[in-house]
Amino acid sequence: MDKSYDTAVEAVADIPDGATLTVGGFGLVGVPIVLIRALLQQGARELEVVSNNCGVDDWGLGELLAGGRIRRIIASYIGENKEFARQYLGGEVEVELTPQGTLAERMRAGGAGIPAFFTPAGVGTVVSEGGMPWRYAADGSVSVVSPPKETKVFDSLGAPREYVLERAIRADFGLVRAARGDRHGNLVFEQSARNFNPLAAMAGRVTIAEVDELVDAGELDPDEVHLPGIYVDRIVQLTPEQSAERPIEKTTVRIRPEAN
Missing domain, CATH: 3.40.1080.10 (Glutaconate Coenzyme A-transferase)
Structure with missing residues (x-):
């Protein structure tokens, strides 16, 4: 083709x-x-x-x-x-x-x-917990924030570790x-x-x-x-x-x- x-x-x-x-x-x-x-x-x-x-x-x-x-x-x-x-x-x-x-x-x-997949990147920050400003209003206030994401603990290399779900x-x-x-x-x-x-x-x-x-x-x-x-x-x-x-x-x- x-x-x-x-x-x-x-x-x-x-x-x-x-x-x-x-x-x-x-x-x-x-x-x-x-x-x-x-x-x-x-x-x-x-x-x-x-x-x-x-x-x-x-x-x-x-x-x-x-x-x-x-x-x-x-x-x-x-x-x-x-x-x-x-x-x-x-x-x-x-x-x-x-x-x-x-x-x-x-x-x-x-x-x-x-x-979707789980990754350790961003766990414990606004990336996973939400609250990151996505959009500001004209007056400088925050009008849209990121939502919290699902997290889960997996046994990684013999030790438990928390991961965040990313779509x-x-x-x-x-x-x-x-x-x-x-x-x-x-x-x-x-x-x-x-x-x-x-x-x-x-x-x-x-x-x-x-x-x-x-x-x-x-x-x-x-x-x-x-x-x-x-x-x-x-x-x-x-x-x-x-x-x-x-x-x-x-x-x-x-x-x-x-x-x-």
Whole structure:
């Protein structure tokens, strides 16, 4: 089955208002920026986004956020995005913060058909006990808080330990970025760009991938494939100009001795 689409605009055309999206990337690495911009152009609103973070103020998911398209975000941290922090504290967007490893496993579990799992991460904190601010009111008060979660004691390695129940994440659509892909949807990720992308792809009921290089079926070595095509429904090849856009989130430099 040839899953390729000519443009990102065509690939995201049927994403409706109120859809839930899992989006790959960590910081600015492995972010499906072309699909995000196509969705911004498409106009879908009231979106619920699941991603490690929400980009920065003027790039990545930060573009959707600045456009007022996101209603709710499940993420592990707010990061360097000042607009994200402003909207959260101003009551414009609801934010469910979850431990990074838990977030990864929630997406993986959704893709694997596991409805929930127990983890020690967050036991004894607001993660398990509830009360974490999910949404603020315009006056700065907290209007929505996280509910308490079920906990259970298991005998772990010969000693009892408490665990918290976390529910899997299954989204309407998944948006991911890969280095190479074939027309059947098999994907190969480049180094650290692998990050949350395979998990976001697994958790999407309809997953759309943008790739730097698109090849015919059979050209990828099966041992190189990081994500099998069964998890990918649509694939778009980027132009060389689109592939070359890879901004650096933070640039740290030093004065070289010879410059003195």
